Amino acid sequence: MSEDAIVCERLTKRYGKHRGIEDIDLRVHPGEAFGFLGPNGAGKSTTIRALMGFLRPTSGRAEVFGFDCWRQSVEVAKHVGNLPGDFTYDEQLTGWEVVRHVARLRRHDDLAFARELAERLEADMDRPLRHLSRGNHQKVGLVQAMFHQPRLLLLDEPTGGLDPLMRETFLDLVAEARADGATVFLSSHNLEEVHRVCERVGIIRDARLIATEDIGDLIRRALRHVRITAAAPIDPAPFAALEGAQDVHGDGTTLTLRLAGEVDALVKLAAQHEIVDLEIGRASLEEVFLSFYGRTENHVA
């Protein structure tokens, strides 16, 4: 038995010849909020489905609170609230009928929190799912995932289709769940959202977990845009030789570059010149994210 909320050990799922996920090793501690980032088709949903016990691993294993996700999926389901990426239910049912159905399966009669969630999310719970917009569909999905106040929330792209106001409400609800001790595992394309909710992130690409990072470290080590203006022309060569320097352009007294990593050496080198202006800007979160997908030259250690 494990103390961790989630353990994946060499978790692998192949769909016939197609790779779903490959050798995923991961631990999420109780009470932690862990973000799972990756591009389309990277393997996020496959991992979440394996954690819910919906998929039998090809090899390796997954555990939730010490229960094997495949062999003990009934136990796992008791502790988990799950929002699948493609949340669907019987489309003839209304939101409330879905929630009551899920409540029976979970043997959880108390719908007081479901009513609070529905109200705060302004969910349309009285019409059949087939009549609902994508956002309203998603809200029903969130209510059914959260109403029993589970120990672990497994949320696959939870804010898809939500308008900005509802996204905020959802992020507040997740923060409140965490304050009550819940563990959160959230997949997303949106680094901003992950930054708001999570302290650690796993980056998945081409079926493999390529990095697990403290989100603060990730952002600290992220690319910076640097622009130096000196009183006299600057030789770009020593700047180009700095560790993590990219796209170094010298134009007389102005030098621009991008820097992946620490700024200390750059500042010391710049200080050898008479500086008129120095601008160091952090890359956007989007750029940080892209840098992990290998579209720029800086790679994960």
Ligand SMILES: Nc1ncnc2c1ncn2[C@@H]1O[C@H](COP(=O)(O)OP(=O)(O)OP(=O)(O)O)[C@@H](O)[C@H]1O
């Ligand atoms: N039922 C399936 N049959 C065959 N291949 C599948 C199946 N489900 C997923 N895959 C493949 O497994 C890989 C991982 O897919 P997965 O849905 O887990 O990615 P994802 O990171 O969740 O993507 P997205 O962000 O687009 O939802 C993809 O190459 C996908 O084509």
